[in-house]
Amino acid sequence: MAKKRGKRTLEHYQIRGSDKIVEVGDCVLMRPPDKDMEPFVAKIEKIEADAGNKVKVRVRWYYRPEESVGGRRQFHGEKELFLSDHYDTCTAEAIEGKCIVHTFKNYTRLESVGADDYFCRFEYKAATGGFSPDRVAVYCKCEMPYNPDVLMVQCEGCRDWFHAKCMGLSTEEIKKIERFFCPDCCEDKKMPKKTSPKEKHSARSRTPSARRGD
Ligand SMILES: [Zn+2]
Ligand SMILES: [Zn+2]
DSSP: OOOOTTOEEOSEEEOTTSOOEEETTOEEEEOOSSTTSOOEEEEEEEEEEOTTOOEEEEEEEEEOGGGSTTOOOTTOOTTEEEEEEEEEEEEGGGEEEEEEEEEHHHHHTOSSOOTTEEEEEEEEETTTTEEESSOOOEETTTTEEOOTTSOEEEOTTTOOEEETTTTTOOHHHHHHOSSBOOHHHHHHHTOOSBOOOOSSOOOOOSOGGGGSOO
């Protein structure tokens, strides 16, 4: 066993040129090798200083959809990240800033999405390209997992959620609809596709996850 003489585990690290403090468990933006690339996102697992007081961080990488084997899919959100099983030790000087990687549920409930807000709903195995969970709920006629960046509307009949686009509805039209019924429910119950617009209520056009508890 090699001796780890002089290595010290640190509680936190102050990002160079800023007053921001990074702790174990925090998510950070790391300087990419190429200036034109987006910063890498990582979770800090360990902070350590060597004998020469050089600070190194053990990181667990988040992958962007583009970096996964299957690439970016239609249902991937703009701020979506996958928590990978890929770890590295890097110089702490590569840390450019902090960010927040929200759970999917919390992300869909954000009032506004800031530049440093991301979300993660899948873990990703870098070697195999496998995802966990490998199944997710699907919505709409197109049977796609939910993309929080795409407008959806809930059917008052079957309670499923539908993409405005798949229903041929614009954002403006969605706002004006009081109650929405999907084509299947219109057929079943012989209901009109759209009821007359009223000012009082509008169709639920938020997110599938928002249907619980609000
Ligand atoms: Zn759809
Ligand atoms: Zn329906």
